[in-house]
Each structure stands twice: as C-alpha cells, then as structure tokens.
Amino acid sequence: MSKVSEKIVERLIIYRRCLIRSGANSNNTHIFSHQLAKKSGASPAQVRRDIMGVGYSGSPAHGYEIKSLVNSIGKFIDPVKREKIAVIGLGNLGRAIVDYFNRQSLEMEIVAAFDTNPEKVNRVLMGCKSYHVKEMKSIIQEYDIQTVILCIPSIYAQEVTNELVEYGIKGILNYAPINLNVPLNIYVENLDMIAVFEKVSYFARKNNK
Amino acid sequence: MSKVSEKIVERLIIYRRCLIRSGANSNNTHIFSHQLAKKSGASPAQVRRDIMGVGYSGSPAHGYEIKSLVNSIGKFIDPVKREKIAVIGLGNLGRAIVDYFNRQSLEMEIVAAFDTNPEKVNRVLMGCKSYHVKEMKSIIQEYDIQTVILCIPSIYAQEVTNELVEYGIKGILNYAPINLNVPLNIYVENLDMIAVFEKVSYFARKNNK
DNA sequence: TACTGTGAACTCCTTCACAGCG
DNA sequence: CGCTGTGAAGGAGTTCACAGTA
Numbered sequence: 001m002s003k004v005s006e007k008i009v010e011r012l013i014i015y016r017r018c019l020i021r022s023g024a025n026s027n028n029t030h031i032f033s034h035q036l037a038k039k040s041g042a043s044p045a046q047v048r049r050d051i052m053g054v055g056y057s058g059s060p061a062h063g064y065e066i067k068s069l070v071n072s073i074g075k076f077i078d079p080v081k082r083e084k085i086a087v088i089g090l091g092n093l094g095r096a097i098v099d100y101f102n103r104q105s106l107e108m109e110i111v112a113a114f115d116t117n118p119e120k121v122n123r124v125l126m127g128c129k130s131y132h133v134k135e136m137k138s139i140i141q142e143y144d145i146q147t148v149i150l151c152i153p154s155i156y157a158q159e160v161t162n163e164l165v166e167y168g169i170k171g172i173l174n175y176a177p178i179n180l181n182v183p184l185n186i187y188v189e190n191l192d193m194i195a196v197f198e199k200v201s202y203f204a205r206k207n208n209k
Numbered sequence: 210m211s212k213v214s215e216k217i218v219e220r221l222i223i224y225r226r227c228l229i230r231s232g233a234n235s236n237n238t239h240i241f242s243h244q245l246a247k248k249s250g251a252s253p254a255q256v257r258r259d260i261m262g263v264g265y266s267g268s269p270a271h272g273y274e275i276k277s278l279v280n281s282i283g284k285f286i287d288p289v290k291r292e293k294i295a296v297i298g299l300g301n302l303g304r305a306i307v308d309y310f311n312r313q314s315l316e317m318e319i320v321a322a323f324d325t326n327p328e329k330v331n332r333v334l335m336g337c338k339s340y341h342v343k344e345m346k347s348i349i350q351e352y353d354i355q356t357v358i359l360c361i362p363s364i365y366a367q368e369v370t371n372e373l374v375e376y377g378i379k380g381i382l383n384y385a386p387i388n389l390n391v392p393l394n395i396y397v398e399n400l401d402m403i404a405v406f407e408k409v410s411y412f413a414r415k416n417n418k
Numbered sequence: 419t420a421c422t423g424t425g426a427a428c429t430c431c432t433t434c435a436c437a438g439c440g
Numbered sequence: 441c442g443c444t445g446t447g448a449a450g451g452a453g454t455t456c457a458c459a460g461t462a
Contacts, residue, residue: 092309191405193400
C-alpha cells in the first residue's frame, strides 16, 4: 500500500461513488476495470493503477468485487470516526453548502456554521446550528473539528484563516477567490468557482475554432 | 504565443485576479514575478513561464507592468463580447450560483436559469430570469448561449446534457456528481463539491500523522 | 480467451540555472 | 547587482504492452 498522490485520491473518491451507484442499480456483484473506467471518466489502465494504491486486488476472471472494493477504498480514504465539520460564512453559498451536504448521508456532517451577521446566528439549518464568529474557538474545540469550509468575502479570509489555524484546524476548503497563507502542515484547497467557470468558457471557445 | 495547457489557463485567471487586486489596493504600477508568485500561490519560475504563454514581456528592471499584463491576459482568455451563460437547476446551489456570479461585474452574465418546478419558473433573481426546462432550446438559441452551469440531480444530468449538446452548447460546468458522456468537442469540467471536500479531509488527516 | 497487475516508455508539468540586460 | 526569458533537467502522471492467471 504505497503512498498515493492527490490525483489518485480524487479518483478513488469518484470510483467509490460509481461503484456504490452501480452496485445499487443492478445485480452485478463484480466490475471490470474498463467498465469502471467508462463510468468514472478515467482510463482502464488508470483504474487498475489507482486500485493498486489501496492495496486491493481483483481477479482476472471476474474483475473487482464491488462490495469489497468499496470497503477497501473506504478503509483507505475515510476517517476512523464520522467527521464533524464547520462552515464559515452563511451567505447564499454557505447556506447552499450546508443544505447540500447535510441532505445526503455522508461520512461527514456539518455540525456548526459561523457568521458575523446577528440575524444569521443562533439558527438551525439541516441539523447545523449557526453561531457568531466570536464563538469559533470554543465550538471548534468542543466538537473537535479538523476541517472547515470557508465561504466568506476575500477581504476577511486571511485573518479568519489565521484564527482557524490557531484553533487547530488542519484542512480548509476555501471558496474565497484568494490565496491563503498557512503553515505547511495545513492542507488548503482553493475552489474559486468563477475562475473554474472562466476556464470552462475559455476551452469551450477554443475547442471549437 | 504558443498553445497553453489547462493548468496554465487556470493560473493565468488567478494571476489576473491578483494583479487587478494589487493594482487597485496600492499605487504600484509594476510587479515582479516573485511578488505575483507570492500572491497567487505559484512559484516565480512558473509565473514567468505562464506569462510567456500569453506573449507578454516584462522588463528585468521593473518587472511586469500591471495594467498591460492584465490587458494581455484578458486578450488571451476573454471572449470577444460579453458572454451570456445559463444555469440549469434552481435548487439551493443553483440559486446561490446565480446570486454569487451576478453580484459581481464579470466578463460573463447568467442571463437565464431553468428548472422543472412550476414554482421556480418565471421569476427574476439578480437580473436572471427563470424558465421551464421545456424552453431551453429557444432561450439558448435566442441568447446564443455557449456555456452552461449544470446543477441538477445526477439522475437527470445525462439526459439534460444530451439536450444541451443538441442545442449547440460547447462547455458545461457540471456540479452533479456523475461523469457525463459528451462528444469530444464539448468541454466538461466536473466540480463535485463533496468529492473535493473528501479530498481535503483526507489530506488534512494525512498531513498530520 | 479476456482479464489483472505492473515494469517500462512516454508525455506533460515544474523547477533549475544561467545568459542577457538595464 | 537582481531581474526576465528560456533551454535543459528533473519529476509527476499517464499509457503501453505484456507476462501471469483462471
């Protein structure tokens, strides 16, 4: 079970989704690499390589056993216990994220949300209570939150990040369109939705000229 | 002006954002590669290479002139005329996206949104009118929409995509957690928010053990 | 026969390192 | 000097191609 790259982790997560879906939708108990490749958008060789990464082996005769492969990926990817996460910022995007995440049963749950607007705090949305940002420290420690989703305006993003790091946060999914400065052991993923769209728009034009 | 990869386009978009911000926030008219690198999260060498891609040249003495670099990136990336785009699906996420995009002044505007729910159609949100999905064909053609943002449940995503392709759409930003089958000349970017979060969570744990 | 697992080749991306310049 | 622009090296990610297997 070698160490796996970001790309491989991304794909393993997608494979698992495909496997669960295809296990539920049909009576198939097994799947071949080329089938999983088709469903996931990867190549067959890549599927096989990625699966090596989790230390699972299929059989040449029947391919991969869906249930046990899902299991192996889960063992590899998932936290030991159900993860509690927080959302910072309850604008439209923050609220949409809370709703979207907590509407499905996942290995993680958004248990707290923070905002500075007094009208947005002390409410409950999809099982997630909202607090004033002043209470971040105590709530993060109380729930032992390791990872947060940041969706606040760019101007506040760095200072709030500094606080979060101080309170022990280890991972940030950042929706603010700004690069965050953090210590090396903190993992940040930037998800600038407008930048992503601009890229799509660019290649949509380029592919067709 | 060589052809540029996806990665380079992604970063150019980020650079431009940083440049505009730093041009507005200070009186600096010029910037060095290491400064832009710091702001954008890239390396100095990468900044210089990427800027080669748009055919712009700085000076060793003063670095890059912010205004004209922004201009060059814009010439390279942006559509000739302001782009009109559509959102398919007006759940919480779709509504948040319409609000988020149209609240800022961008090179693109969401001019139409579609849903099947009668209560969600024939309304206006942030300058964007909503229509029933039945009207997609005529509205897409009327506005000459090339690119859409798809945020509908996975089960409908493929069939709606097939329609969109038929109506002449060239790019799709897909928020549904499913791989879409499209012809080769259609550009699809999948943005599975839950998968992205699972990745963050994984590396948040791994970086710290 | 049709698959998996995987060394090796290949392609793409990033960084190095330095000539050239003001 | 300290910067840019860039050839060349290095590293990462992907695909090829085939031995091994049931």
